[in-house]
Amino acid sequence: MVCKRYERLLVDYLAGELSQAEQEAVKGHLKECSKCAGLFEEYRNLLEKSRQIDISVPEWQVWEKKLSEIKAVRPYRIRLLKPAVAMVSLLLLISVFFVRMTDNEKGKVARTGKNGYGIVLTKLPYPEKTILENIEYIDEESASKLLDVVLDTPVFTIDEN
Amino acid sequence: MPDEKKIVFEGFYKDYAGKLYGVAFRMVNNRQDAMDIVQESFIRAYKNWEKFRNESAVSTWLYKITLNLSYDFLKKRSRDGILPIEKDFEDRRLDECHEKDIINADIVDSIKKEIDNLTPKQKTVFILKCYEELTYEEIARITNSRVGTVKATYFQVLQKIRKNLGGKKNGM
Numbered sequence: 108m109v110c111k112r113y114e115r116l117l118v119d120y121l122a123g124e125l126s127q128a129e130q131e132a133v134k135g136h137l138k139e140c141s142k143c144a145g146l147f148e149e150y151r152n153l154l155e156k157s158r159q160i161d162i163s164v165p166e167w168q169v170w171e172k173k174l175s176e177i178k179a180v181r182p183y184r185i186r187l188l189k190p191a192v193a194m195v196s197l198l199l200l201i202s203v204f205f206v207r208m209t210d211n212e213k214g215k216v217a218r219t220g221k222n223g224y225g226i227v228l229t230k231l232p233y234p235e236k237t238i239l240e241n242i243e244y245i246d247e248e249s250a251s252k253l254l255d256v257v258l259d260t261p262v263f264t265i266d267e268n
Numbered sequence: 269m270p271d272e273k274k275i276v277f278e279g280f281y282k283d284y285a286g287k288l289y290g291v292a293f294r295m296v297n298n299r300q301d302a303m304d305i306v307q308e309s310f311i312r313a314y315k316n317w318e319k320f321r322n323e324s325a326v327s328t329w330l331y332k333i334t335l336n337l338s339y340d341f342l343k344k345r346s347r348d349g350i351l352p353i354e355k356d357f358e359d360r361r362l363d364e365c366h367e368k369d370i371i372n373a374d375i376v377d378s379i380k381k382e383i384d385n386l387t388p389k390q391k392t393v394f395i396l397k398c399y400e401e402l403t404y405e406e407i408a409r410i411t412n413s414r415v416g417t418v419k420a421t422y423f424q425v426l427q428k429i430r431k432n433l434g435g436k437k438n439g440m
Contacts, residue, residue, distance in 0.1 A: 118423045122397060124404055153430055157383070157398050159376045162293050164286045165303065173303075174281055177310050178274070 295338035
């Protein structure tokens with residue numbers, strides 16, 4: 108019967124995982140125990156034959172081509188910046204929109220074609236139809252009094268047709 | 269990435285691409301899939317390169333990611349019911365015609381089949397120990413297990429293969 112304690116030690120010995128003292132103990136035991144010596148040979152041959160299962164690794168040229176593909180990939184740090192830049196751009200756009208909303212055309216005088224001049228009561232931007240529904244029409248003289256500069260250079264013209 | 273770090277990365281690539289291919293290939297048994305796994309491992313490493321502190325951390329990480337990608341691949345293949353269509357092991361039998369060599373090739377072939385039948389975890393330990401010649405401690409780090417577990421697994425694998433090959437003792 109093979110010495111049970113030694114079977115594990117034989118595998119560890121072949122794995123190069125034993126201390127010097129343990130190696131000496133195994134060597135000593137193998138000299139005395141023929142069954143363990145036989146088992147040792149079996150494991151040694153098993154590993155030797157396992158290593159004969161060779162594989163063909165592709166040539167360096169193949170890996171070199173792959174390397175250039177890898178290097179074309181951007182590191183995470185830069186990739187993470189992309190959404191950050193997008194977010195900042197979006198915030199800038201939103202703030203510009205709101206600035207425009209507060210600095211809108213409300214209260215300004217519009218020349219509305221055949222109905223003459225009117226004061227825009229709604230915020231811009233809106234479709235022209237909405238503006239026309241929210242306009243207080245005034246005569247040219249009133250418009251002149253309200254915003255005398257507008258008469259010659261109206262803010263904008265709305266086509267009612 | 270600074271040029272200096274790129275050079276270090278390339279050095280690692282040269283040292284480990286073939287090794288990782290060996291691990292991936294032995295896990296999935298298919299050349300193209302193994303190439304894809306290695307490629308993906310290095311892409312992930314490249315993306316994270318500036319985070320790595322030392323060589324040991326990089327090699328452990330590379331083995332780990334290659335194995336994880338291999339496990340994912342095996343799971344997907346098993347789920348889809350696909351069998352590996354290509355084997356790329358060196359077939360030495362074709363070059364040899366002596367009886368002794370044929371017997372030896374037969375044993376090697378049987379061992380290959382035994383390895384293929386191991387669980388992914390057992391296969392991992394066996395590949396890393398037998399072919400990569402890593403220590404139990406290194407394998408434990410890569411597989412997130414205890415050294416004792418790795419040691420026991422390796423012993424069980426060898427014992428199992430030896431017992432299953434019981435009838436083919438010629439040359440062993």
